[in-house]
Amino acid sequence: MRTRLSIFLSSFFILLFFPFLCTFVFHGAQACTLLQPAKAEKFLPYLLSLQIDDNKSSEALKTQAVIARSNLNYQQSQGKSLLEILKTQFSDILSSPSWYRIFFISDSYQNATKSTSGQILTFENTPCLTPYHEVSCGKTRSGEEVFHNSAFSYLKSVDSSQDLEAPNYFTTQDIASQQFPSSLEIQKTDSSGYVLTLNADDTTFSGEYFRHEFGLASSCFSIQKNGDNLRFLCKGQGHGVGLSQYGAEIMAEDGSTYDEILLWYFPSLMLTTTDF
Numbered sequence: 001m002r003t004r005l006s007i008f009l010s011s012f013f014i015l016l017f018f019p020f021l022c023t024f025v026f027h028g029a030q031a032c033t034l035l036q037p038a039k040a041e042k043f044l045p046y047l048l049s050l051q052i053d054d055n056k057s058s059e060a061l062k063t064q065a066v067i068a069r070s071n072l073n074y075q076q077s078q079g080k081s082l083l084e085i086l087k088t089q090f091s092d093i094l095s096s097p098s099w100y101r102i103f104f105i106s107d108s109y110q111n112a113t114k115s116t117s118g119q120i121l122t123f124e125n126t127p128c129l130t131p132y133h134e135v136s137c138g139k140t141r142s143g144e145e146v147f148h149n150s151a152f153s154y155l156k157s158v159d160s161s162q163d164l165e166a167p168n169y170f171t172t173q174d175i176a177s178q179q180f181p182s183s184l185e186i187q188k189t190d191s192s193g194y195v196l197t198l199n200a201d202d203t204t205f206s207g208e209y210f211r212h213e214f215g216l217a218s219s220c221f222s223i224q225k226n227g228d229n230l231r232f233l234c235k236g237q238g239h240g241v242g243l244s245q246y247g248a249e250i251m252a253e254d255g256s257t258y259d260e261i262l263l264w265y266f267p268s269l270m271l272t273t274t275d276f
Helices: 002-027 040-051 058-077 082-093 099-103 107-115 143-147 161-165 207-214 245-253 258-265
Strands: 119-123 170-176 184-189 195-200 203-206 221-226 229-235 270-273
Touching: 040 058, 040 082, 040 107, 058 082, 058 107, 058 119, 058 245, 058 258, 161 245, 184 221, 195 207, 203 207, 245 258, 258 270
Parallel strands: none
Antiparallel strands: 119 270, 170 229, 184 195, 195 203, 221 229
16 A cells, blocks of 8 residues: 555656656746745645535635635744645645545635635734634634633634534444443533543543544534443534634625634634735
8 A cells, every 4th residue: 555655646746747847958947936936825726625625605715715824824934834834734635535636626726715815814913823623513612722722812712503504513423332441431521512621540531632533523522321332422523613614604605705704703813915
């Protein structure tokens, strides 16, 4: 599998860079855009294709484009180079079920990027992390509660009750009891109902760590005994912080513009324009 993956990646990058090599040979270094300073804006449609389906409404796509750009800008403000960021992003592609989309970038992604060119969300004129998830439990989470850090207090808990109508809002998962210690109980939840910590005998786990380890849809869950299994009843999809993509889509269908959607889910942030 690893050999096939290496062959695939090698072939992909040869195909990707062959036009640039030809340009360099026949027209010189000045004509080769690879040797010019890279603009993150060029890569946004590709990243956008991995974050949201292109059949979503145009305002929802614009919303996601601003979030993708804001997060790239935030990472650069933390000292990461564009090359480092893209290396991480494109390595994540290989583990994404939607990796093939980078070969078929639709006009929807291009248009969403162009329509919001240079626009990012900032907190007190400073780049900031702008998380997103698929479906909330009915309201989003407080960043300060999730990250246990007042620096993320700008991520407010807001109503997203339209998420209750999402097709995948409620899920259940049975896991054999023998996979767990004799005692497993929820210790603490946040103000939105997501599990912050669990006790497993004498060990404490965070809710997010636990959901990742056992493949749960969300850390907003309760636990029931079901024969030889423990049944986890989950609300929502994802971590629940920041933008709900389902909620954004419903708002867009109801007539909200992308800036209105962004300021609903991020009421403490400002939409600004930067040279990106």
